[in-house]
Amino acid sequence: MFDNAKTKYASDQVIISALSGDEDSSRETALVAARAADDRKADNILVLRVSEVSYLADYFVIVTGFSQAQLRAISQAISDQVELELQRLPLRIEGQNDGNWVLMDYGDVIIHILLPEERDFYKLEAFWGHAERVRWQS
Numbered sequence: 001m002f003d004n005a006k007t008k009y010a011s012d013q014v015i016i017s018a019l020s021g022d023e024d025s026s027r028e029t030a031l032v033a034a035r036a037a038d039d040r041k042a043d044n045i046l047v048l049r050v051s052e053v054s055y056l057a058d059y060f061v062i063v064t065g066f067s068q069a070q071l072r073a074i075s076q077a078i079s080d081q082v083e084l085e086l087q088r089l090p091l092r093i094e095g096q097n098d099g100n101w102v103l104m105d106y107g108d109v110i111i112h113i114l115l116p117e118e119r120d121f122y123k124l125e126a127f128w129g130h131a132e133r134v135r136w137q138s
Contacts, residue, residue: 025086033081042113053130062111063111066115067115092105
């Protein structure tokens with residue numbers, strides 16, 4: 001079982017710098033997250049540049065996992081890899097204990113990790129379909 005007490009979150013100072021971050025660091029965070037999700041066998045990975053169509057974030061990363069355990073593993077891999085490569089911690093993570101939809105908030109990048117049923121129901125990529133799709137694979 002996932003121990004939420006071990007999850008690290010960004011401090012207030014890091015939050016302020018994340019909210020005033022630049023487009024390149026936002027893009028890099030999204031790409032690192034997508035690759036980390038791929039390493040944990042996430043499916044249908046989509047990176048959207050939403051900065052032109054929303055004030056919520058610069059990028060959304062949307063991925064599918066096939067079990068609650070895989071959702072937690074994907075979110076942990078993303079958190080670990082972003083911290084390792086970019087020295088960034090999420091501002092918050094929601095849904096790790098519920099397991100149908102994990103949301104990771106980095107301020108400028110929001111990562112959605114969903115079970116197939118949730119992804120089909122909420123259709124985030126359709127809702128944000130006017131956003132630019134970003135190639136994340138090399």
